[in-house]
Amino acid sequence: MRRMILACLVLAAADVSGAEFSIRRLAPEASLARSGAVRVDHADLLYSTQFVATGEGPLSAQQQELLDRLAATLQSAGLKFDDIIKLNLYVRNEQDIADITAELSRRFNSSALPAVSWVVTTLPAADARLALDFVAAHNPAQPPLKLPESKAGQRLLSLIPAATRARAFISGQAEKGEGTVADSTKQTMASLFRTLKFLEMKPADVVQVKVFIAPMTQVQDSLGAVQAAFAPGDCPPVVFVEWKSPSLPVEIELVAATSEPQPFGRPVVEYLAPPELKHSPVYSRIARVQSPATIYFSGLYGSQADPDSEAELRDLFAQTKTLAEEAGSDLRHLLKATYYVSSKGSSDQHNKLRPEYYDPARPPAASKAIVTGVGRPGRTITWDMIAVPKGK
Structure with a gap:
């Protein structure tokens, strides 16, 4: 041995x-x-x-x-x-x-x-x-x-x-x-x-x-x-x-x-x-x-200032998917998510949509924090991710 x-x-x-x-x-x-x-x-x-x-x-x-x-x-x-x-x-x-x-x-x-x-x-x-x-x-x-x-x-x-x-x-x-x-x-x-x-x-x-x-x-x-x-x-x-x-x-x-x-x-x-x-x-x-290999994402934001909306959250997931694929990964190979929200509405929409985008057997490890602000005017949610390339 x-x-x-x-x-x-x-x-x-x-x-x-x-x-x-x-x-x-x-x-x-x-x-x-x-x-x-x-x-x-x-x-x-x-x-x-x-x-x-x-x-x-x-x-x-x-x-x-x-x-x-x-x-x-x-x-x-x-x-x-x-x-x-x-x-x-x-x-x-x-x-x-x-x-x-x-x-x-x-x-x-x-x-x-x-x-x-x-x-x-x-x-x-x-x-x-x-x-x-x-x-x-x-x-x-x-x-x-x-x-x-x-x-x-x-x-x-x-x-x-x-x-x-x-x-x-x-x-x-x-x-x-x-x-x-x-x-x-x-x-x-x-x-x-x-x-x-x-x-x-x-x-x-x-x-x-x-x-x-x-x-x-x-x-x-x-x-x-x-x-x-x-x-x-x-x-x-x-x-x-x-x-x-x-x-x-x-x-x-x-x-x-x-x-x-x-x-x-x-x-x-x-x-x-x-x-x-x-x-x-x-x-x-x-x-x-x-x-x-490791993939680190920037904090992402909805492309339009439409806080608390379903459209804003779907845009964020779409951006995450696009960047992940460009890096050789996908939503099934996310390791860690950090979610920052500054309104209950965005947090609720996020909770509602996560099951639609994540494989329930392999969602990323995560933390979510309600904070004063997310770093961009008119936005109430941002997140950054860590991923690995697609594999087994």
Whole structure:
């Protein structure tokens, strides 16, 4: 058995070393400083923590400071702006988006635009007007990346090597606990760790934690509980988004990855649920994937300002389908969906239409959050997706 495992590892290493790294940027929109989707094959993937502007000075000063800090972090790891394949941006004011987009256009090469998503939300720093997190790609045939050291037990960046055997996207889970943000975070992390155990993964395999929190003023209590869950090990990168929930202080989702050999015969994507959690026909509790390719979508919007309408939602599904097909995928190979809504009408229409578009045996893992705004005037819903090319 040991010889078989070693042989599998040698073969896996040979496959990766001989694989071809590539990045395809689909449907670029220079005016929006984004690509509609980005497909990356045979790459090391780097997930970041949330970078928040210092909150000092006007928007121009804040975005300059934040993007300079981002550039320095990338450079220290051996990367540059054009290596970013997915950029998630969080703003306090929707009217700031145009100025930030113009600055992004100056920073990125027009032929290397990332997939981009926007959310209007309260930010972790009181006076900050901008925050972000990213996914970057690295060619494993190039010199290895140099990840920055953890600070106070907190990692800024997490690496998923190209040789990784399996990745898992775990949908948002929520435990009310005693009703406080701190205890809800603690209990939810315990629930997520039980899900990791179901996957035969461990806390050290977690690449990124995303917390939907209400209210954002309690962010330090939640962060402390997340860090305590991983202690004495380092805490992975953490991202916070304020959501409007009447009853749940937090919902938390995870990205995890393992290099442990996987059983033969597993499909490219598995849509799973631990025994204690119900399966839903419109979202999966877990999407586990074994694929050397990943497709990241930009946040999509209806083409017409017709909020809360069925037409707006159908247009979004049509756009998703078109981009997926252009990248070699389809709606049956979506891994992860993040839905942001700012009105009950859009949320209700979305719930109504999802069963029509998703295969009930394989809907994507997902989180849905009611937020202040979705990043475009006259729109009340946006979503971004992660997918893999079509396979078994």
